[in-house]
Amino acid sequence: MSVFAWIETAHGAASPSSWEALGAAASLASDLGTDVTAIVFGENAQAIATESGEYGAANALVCEDASLAKFQLEPYAALLSQLVSEHKPQAVVAVGSSNGRELMAASAADTNSAMINEIIELSVDGGAIVATKPAYAGKVRSQIKANSETVFLALRGRAFPAAEKAGGSANITTVDAAAIADNLNITIEEADTQAEGISLTDAAIVISGGRGMANNPATPSGAVDDETIWKAQDGFANVIQPLADVLDAAVGASRAAVDAGFIGYEAQVGQTGKVVNPDLYIAAGISGAIQHQAGMRGSKIIVAVNKDGDAPIFKLAKYGVVEDLYDFLPALTAELKKRLGK
Amino acid sequence: MHIIAFTRSTPDTAANVTVDDSGKVVWDGANIVNPWDEYALEEAIAQAKATGSDATVITIGEEAHEEALKHSLAMGMKNAIRVYEDSLDSTDSLTWATLGAAAVEKADDAKLVICGKESIDVQTDQHIYQLARKLGWVMLSNVSKILELSDDSIKVERTTDQGVQQVTAQLPAVISVLKGINEPRYPSFIGIRKASKATIPVWASSDLGVELPQAVTEVISYENLPERDMTTEIIEGGSVEEKATKLVDKLLEEKVL
Structure with missing residues (x-):
């Protein structure tokens, strides 16, 4: 019984988005008439379990074994699958980060359980868990019903409110790490290089640039391979980034900008890139092709800046500014600095 | 060795996809290879060539997915197999992974499975991670x-x-690959002609020596997206400065800053 919530950890601390998993687990547990058990693996797991209690977990199962310090699918899944077999929770909830999706899927396979990913709504219907998720690249939604003793649920980030710190305490149990011994089968040769900037999928504000980034009036001082690429890259560095800095925003891009070599693929928002749903999405010099819309139409407020007033992006935007981004964004950055006191 | 790639047919990325009055998902464009899978297919073809390996592409699902297999053959995959039988629900990932693992095990000397990052339909x-678990193979996701x-x-670089x-x-290992790992080739004219004539074997669970698993998930409905309730x-x-001031006023009112 109980509903498990996986608390993802990195560098000895809980990932802030984990409290969204705990919040959704608590609401599911109350519908199912049970309580929440936090699952915490890795460095500092005891302290993080105590913190989970403050966020509303009634119980916590922890393992601080050194081999769990860095996320690796095989040992994590072996241990979680063992805990699920022993405790038979009604659901296991995680935020669908890369690690969260992999772990939920792997343990669901190990225990022949249902798994639903990218969840944006969750309900209980006659005792069965029903989830709503996007399908067909976000162009429609599907409702999926789960039929197994335990159901693994990976939530879309920022789709569920985080649990609030109410000052409770969890009943903490340390679990044996024996299950992981035979599951350390990869060698990480080069440690993570921390990704720069704010993660696109976690950001409350996202600013994306598109094909219009090429219209930069600045010119290179010396010889460059490709002047268009130089202009666009200079624009990302000196026009988009300063605005992102004022707003603590993540920087994204359209596929057109990525394919033209203006910015790396990791910045791509859209059907073959990342799906984001921030509070505020600013699309600069993006026409708004259907593939791009698939990645950002879940944003709460969309602002479009484009010199072409007929661009399809304006149909999706709550606020539109018909200006060249290179004229408007510096003015916006200056205004925000003044108004936000930065 | 033998390298296996998986693929599916999905609507063209530019297609409008909607749910019709009967609750069926319909779209206005052609079917294409799931866009992420093109990178997996290209990688499988290139790695098979570099290592002198055999390359097989597998799909699990109804006949519509044969289009993706034919495209894969036209690109240069050597063999194609479709796994299907009545009552199979390929949207249930546990079913997909169980049958996928059985199909991989049936291939001689299979040691590497390459999948695209996700399926857009x-x-x-x-299902990719579940395939690795059902095979008992190492999973390396998001390989660049x-x-x-x-x-x-x-040895891979992964994000x-x-x-x-x-x-x-x-x-053996299962890997999923990212866009950017390679530049997928276009099928040649001769490749397309050859692929169009290929007869693709269809394997049922009995051919794979497994029982069709009971689906543990069920899509109960598809629905259109709620309309964005707003006007632009x-x-x-008169100036960009004035517009900037007005926009910041609005954004402060919306409480999104």
Whole structure:
């Protein structure tokens, strides 16, 4: 019984988005008439379990074994699958980060359980868990019903409110790490290089640039391979980034900008890139092709800046500014600095 | 060795996809290879060539998915197999992974499975990780480069939420690859002609020696997206500074700053 919530950890601390998993687990547990058990693996797991209690977990199962310090699918899944077999929770909830999706899927396979990913709504219907998720690249939604003793649920980030710190305490149990011994089968040769900037999928504000980034009036001082690429890259560095800095925003891009070599693929928002749903999405010099819309139409407020007033992006935007981004964004950055006191 | 790739047919990325009055998902464009799978197919073809391996593409699902197999053959995959039988629900990832693992095990000397990052129709990547678990193979997701591939090990560069890492694992392994790992080739005219004539074997669970698993998930309905309840307000003003001031006023009112 109980509903498990996986608390993802990195560098000895809980990932802030984990409290969204705990919040959704608590609401599911109350519908199912049970309580929440936090699952915490890795460095500092005891302290993080105590913190989970403050966020509303009634119980916590922890393992601080050194081999769990860095996320690796095989040992994590072996241990979680063992805990699920022993405790038979009604659901296991995680935020669908890369690690969260992999772990939920792997343990669901190990225990022949249902798994639903990218969840944006969750309900209980006659005792069965029903989830709503996007399908067909976000162009429609599907409702999926789960039929197994335990159901693994990976939530879309920022789709569920985080649990609030109410000052409770969890009943903490340390679990044996024996299950992981035979599951350390990869060698990480080069440690993570921390990704720069704010993660696109976690950001409350996202600013994306598109094909219009090429219209930069600045010119290179010396010889460059490709002047268009130089202009666009200079624009990302000196026009988009300063605005992102004022707003603590993540920087994204359209596929057109990525394919033209203006910015790396990791910045791509859209059907073959990342799906984001921030509070505020600013699309600069993006026409708004259907593939791009698939990645950002879940944003709460969309602002479009484009010199072409007929661009399809304006149909999706709550606020539109018909200006060249290179004229408007510096003015916006200056205004925000003044108004936000930065 | 033998390299296996998986693929599916999905609507063209530019297609409008909607749910009709009967609750069926319909679209106005052609079917294409699931866009993420093109990178997996290209990588499988290139790695098979580099290592002198056999290359097989598999789909699990109804006849519509044969289009993706034919495209894969036209690109240069050697063999294609479709796994299907009545009452199979390929949207249930546990069913998909169980049958996929059985199909991989049936292939001689299979040591590496390459998948695209996700399938856009079911819009998930979970089946890939479940395939690795059902096979009992190592899973390396989000691979941006294969650095070394030998008969018994693989070294890759992969992207995690925390950054980039280089990882070595013993084969067999399942990997999922990112856009950017390669530049997928276009099928040649001769390739397309050859593929169009290919007869693709269809394997049922009995051919694979497994029982069709009971689906543990069920899509109960598809629905259109809720309309965005809003009208667009164009910010007017005599100068960019004036427009910037007005926009910031609005954003402060919306409480999104």
